[in-house]
Amino acid sequence: MKLKYLFALVLPFSLAACQSNDVQKVGDLAVSVLQQQNAAKTLTAYEWHLDTGATDHLVLSFHKDNRFSVKTMCNSLGGSWNINADKLETGTVISTMKACTPEAMQQEKLAGEIFDNHQLPFNLNATDTEAPTLTITANNQQYVLHGKMTPETKYNGEAEIVFLEIAPETKPCTGVAPQICLQVREVKYNEQGLKTLVDQDWTLFYDQIEGFSHSPNERQIIRVKRFEIKHPVADQSKYAYIFDLAVEREAVKGSL
Known part of the structure; x- marks a missing residue:
């Protein structure tokens, strides 16, 4: 009878201990999921620059659709990504196929070696939101990438895509102070890809x-991301313009 009473006393504590362990496991899992979500949010909020010793940095971008892209001096690479515990999982990398200089090809080769179909231990330090670092271990070597806030993060919104034709000739102008202004015309494309000028003049x-470099020897059409500035200060434009890519480039001689 004493053993029965003893068992009756011990059983509730045993069940409580099991329940406590289960709660702890659920709690640990919740923390782990939250940490992964926070890491993913930080990764997508920045462009990650790796100094490879080449003329230009390798630039890694994580997209919200679980795709990543890598800009090198030559080709662009891309693939899938996911965070699993403390590993950054990347899928098979695909690449554009341009022929480039030996320096550029070497940088592209390095990008493939790091990101092609790997489970990469990583450490994310975002204590300084202006200068976060991402440390990736690949092939027994550590690579430290430095974060630069994406325009979408900086301006807290999505961009409007605008196409601008840029004249080769600039002109003096006066805004807040005397300055040199670009001459532009807005361009639109229809569903068939045909171009129309919004502005004739x-x-x-x-x-x-x-990010845009003007050339006095070229007429260009460029794609621009235009962000609305939420609270512009006095004399500040309500828009920020970020160069995206050159759509057309035409060499010209003389002025307009």
Whole structure:
């Protein structure tokens, strides 16, 4: 009888201990999932730059559809990605097929060796949101990538895509102060890809296009991401313009 009473006393504590362990496991799992979600959110909020010793950095971008892309001096690479525990899982990498300089091809080869179909241990340090770092271990070597906030993160919104024709000739203008302005015309494309000019006349462009380099020897049509600035300060434009890519480039001689 004493043993029965003893068993009756011990059983509730045993069940409580099991329940406690189960709760702890569920709690650990919830923390792990949350950590993975936070890591994924941080990865997609930045472009990650790796100094490979080449002229230009290798740039890694994580997209919300679980695709990643890598810009090299030559070709662009891409594949799938996912976070599993403390590993960054990447799928088979596909690449564009341009022929490039030996330096560029070497950088592209390195990108493939790092990201092609791997489970990569990684460490994400985002204590400084202006300068986070992503450390990836691949092939027994550590690579430290430095984060640069994407425009979508910086301006807290999605961009409007705008096409601008850029004249080779610039002109003096006065905004807040005297400056040199680009001359632009907005361009639109229909569903068949045919181009139409929104503006027949050139207009002065008082803003800056981040990442765009003007050439006095070229007429260009460029694709631009235009972001609305939520709370512009006095004399600040309500838009920020980010260069995306050159759609057309035409060499010209002389001025307009």
